[in-house]
Amino acid sequence: MSSDSDFVQRVDGAVYETEEPVLYAVADGIATLTLNRPTVNNAQNSQMTYALDDAFRRAVNDDAVKVIVLCGNGKHFSAGHDIGTPGRDINKSFDRASLWWDHTNKPGGEYLYAREQEVYLGMCRRWRELPKPTIAMVQGACIAGGLMLAWVCDLIVASDDAFFQDPVVRMGIPGVEYFAHPYELNPRIAKEFLFTGDRMSAERAYQMGMVNRLFSRDELHAGTYALAAAIAKQPRMGLALTKQAINHVEDLQGKRTAMDAVFAWHHFAHSHNELLSGDKLGGYDAKAMIEANKTAAGERR
Ligand code: ZN
Secondary structure, eight states: OOOOOGEEEEETEEESSOOOEEEEEEETTEEEEOOGGGTTOOOOHHHHHHHHHHHHHHHHHOTOEEEEEESSSSOBBBBBBSSSSTTTTTTTOOOOOSSSOOOTOHHHHHHHHHHIIIIIHHHHHHHHSSOOEEEEOSSSETTTTTHHHHHHHSSEEEETTEEEEEOOOGOOOSSSSSHHHHHHHHHHHHHHHHHOOOEEEEEHHHHTTTTTEEGGGGGHHHHHHHHHHHHHHHHHHHHHHHHHHHHHHHHHTTHHHHHHHHHHHHHHHHHHHHHHHHHHHTOOOEEEEEHHHHHHHHOOO
């Protein structure tokens, strides 16, 4: 883990441990986008979210890229939204990717609503809909905000030590902002996943159809890129139309409208928390969530 001394204050006031929160590389028709905050388990701050948006745009614009692999540098894919590092930049303004206005000077519920429409729901939808096949390559932890990044990808390949978890019900919140849970898992399993906040193993996620392929950690990279290479042989337009077709059917099944409704409940929960305690996350930061996770796991043993 990083110490606070790894973080450097920039002239614009932001405090970051890296200027490259997402790495970008292309080889053999495959673009690799790497979440690059390994010392904080690839926790997502806005710096990373906007860099990821730029990287996806770059991969779409490059005609040499047929397939996009999204992965995480280090031990874990992603620990979720950054709710506790010095690089948490929730109060910083960015050039926005959508037409939502800047959230940073807005009062009440508007603050988080505008922010999360832009950086979570809006960006995740755009990433899901980009017209090239995407593959999430997941190792270690894939928690809450990490799920959003894996779920927006068309395919998920995981190592057998990966696990998936959405523990935000503990904060009084009905799941992460991109509410795909009952589409990724059957509804009863999705309820168990959320009610308990327990880790789901890669093996279980594979059995549920949430993960396409499972490899040992050593074979994860080769297995993922073999799959990507096979897809890259297909014609660009055929892939784009197929992706649109399946996404469209999911939306006819209610995925898009369901997410709109749950996003509203999600924001009722943020506002309810703030009314009760003055804290939109119900008093939990990263450290408190890790402690609560340990206690809950111990109680079930
Ligand atoms: Zn939220």
